[in-house]
Amino acid sequence: MKRLDLDQNYLMRTLFRLLEIPSPTGLTDTIVHVMCDELNKLGIPFDLTRRGAIRANMSGKVQSPDRAIVAHLDTLGAMVKNLRPNGRLEAVPIGTWSPRFAEGARVTVYMDGDRSCRGTILPLKASGHTYDTEIDSQPTAWSNLEVRVDMESNSRKELEEAGFNVGDFIAVDPDPEFTDNGYIVSRYLDDKAGVAAILTAAKAIVEAKAPLELDCHLLFTIxxxxxxxxxxxxxxxxxxxxxxxxxxxxPGQNTSEFGVTVSMQDSSGPFDRHLTTKLLDLCRTHKIEHARDVFNHYRSDAAAAMEAGNDIRTALLCFGLDASHGYERSHIQSLMSLADLLSLYIQSPPTFTRDRDLLGPLADFPHQPELEKHIEDPPKQ
Structure with missing residues (x-):
């Protein structure tokens, strides 16, 4: 296992390309094609599920037990709920995000077939010249928003004639900006920045022809x-x-803005202590800037895997992100720290060889010396 050279320019180019592709949940086919094209360029084989989740494979010396790293390609978005009598579109969110981050956003509405139309999400009372201070007192709610489409449209009939329907997808512009001092500002860095970091780590391993102790699957969910x-x-x-x-x-969080953060727990519960400790040890050994954090109102791909009944060790690695599910900001240094740790983890031996079997004996089950000491030597009364 060795430290590898990481291509920062590749990470930034890849991230920008991913951000440009609309991919709200349910409208992910295009970004799946782009990801598969990128994996082909890297020479990493892959398979697709029926709906387009990607499982790529980086082969190692041992096929089982193997490991997986997962990030998601889908983003937040919205959907047309109704065609309003005033010629505008009622919208509901795809995913969980506040309507305050939707106000004023430029969007593309994807209609049946290959048609689309540009528009803007606005509050029902959008003009101070008309509504005066009422624009400040109106509620912050999705029911208080509408999409003004960029075409002549003053009635439901005109919307229908133009081809709009209930269920049309609404993709919000990401508006990415990469600053000279390393900040990356955009919607949907969650989780396209994570995807770019994984690809950067994979590229470094492929180019260095670094041997892997066991198979590693790169999973990209939708x-x-x-x-x-x-x-x-x-x-x-x-x-x-x-x-x-x-x-x-x-405030109240311990996430590193410029390093990688190892999550100890999210809203679904604690992550595997042994795997998490291994990742922290890799950070310490290789002097990767890092922090530990706990997230009370947050869950990741790992939670769904556990809830589906998989008996696996899970961990969560994070890049620092400000204003999540809004107009987000991260820093290239945090993404590079994440890619650095991933490249080392992919090369590392399994946390426990016994994990190749779903069931095994007690003899090789891991110990927790810090607890067992108290069991063996109970405190004196």
């Missing part, structure tokens, strides 16, 4: 934002699953 996650793309040989997603920068 419905994490609605809670499905990695539950539908795993197979029984996977013993370790590392999810890659955002870590929130906010």
């Amino acid at each position: 419905s994490e934002e609605v809670g499905v996650g990695a539950s539908h793309v795993l197979h029984g040989d996977v013993a370790e699953l590392v999810s890659v997603d955002n870590g929130t920068l906010a």
